[in-house]
Amino acid sequence: PFMTIQAALALLLAKVAGTADVAFGFPIVGRRDPALDGLIGFFVNTLVLRVNLDGNPTVAEVLDQVRQRSLAAFEHQDVPFEVLVERLNPTRSMSHHPLVQVVLAWQNFAGENVDELSGRRLGDVAITQVPVDxxxxxxxxxxxxxxxxxxxGVPVGICGAVEYRTDVFDRVTVEGLVARFERV
Structure with missing residues (x-):
């Protein structure tokens, strides 16, 4: 499902940006190093997915490209994002992120609803979901x-949230993007 959603987002971004070459980020939990097993903390890295839609590819071709490029990104997930930025050396700006301006986070909790995680326990520690604004x-x-x-345990759909910079987008525009994303 995540790669299908990635492909849909790539198609949407290409259409609204008027370009065939789009890139967006996606976070991945960076805990492959056994040295981190005993540590508590937020070890997340941002991977970049670049999709090229030149030549009017079929949906199957887009899905295949996204799959291949996502798997390649997963293989290189241990490369710190800062190293990637340093090696690519993009033009720096204080107004936006150096490589991506759009992020897609896929929340997968082994088939569980996020809301159901509240009230669970890890030994003596209670889990409570706290929304942060x-x-x-x-x-x-x-x-x-x-x-x-x-x-x-039957899938009932996909839901989530959208966060945006108010100096770049307004609510009506973002609601329009979400509606288009749902159609894609």
Whole structure:
């Protein structure tokens, strides 16, 4: 499902940006190093997915490209994002991120609804989901999506949230983008 959503986002971004070459980021939990096993912390790295839609590819071709490039990104997930930025040496600006302005986070909790995680326990530690409204956005546009399931484990759809910079987008524009994303 995540790669299908990535392909849909690539198609949407290409259409609204008027370009065949799009890139967006996606976070990945960076815990492959056994040295991190005993540590508590937020070890997340941002991977970049670049999709080229030149030549009017079929949906199957787009899905295949996204799959191949996502798997390649996963293989190189241990490369720190800062190293990637340093090696690519993009033009720096204080107004936007150096490589991507859009992020797609896929929330997958082994088939569980995020809301059901509240009230769970890890030994003596209780888990409580606390919504955070920072009134700031790190990226121009961030989608946080995940598949939801019924109590019996049957998929019931995808839902999530969108965060955006208000100096770049307004609410009506973002709602329009979300509606178009849903159609794609």
């Amino acid at each position: 920072t009134r700031s956005a790190r990226m121009d546009l961030s989608f946080s999506l995940g598949e939801r399931f019924s109590e019996s």
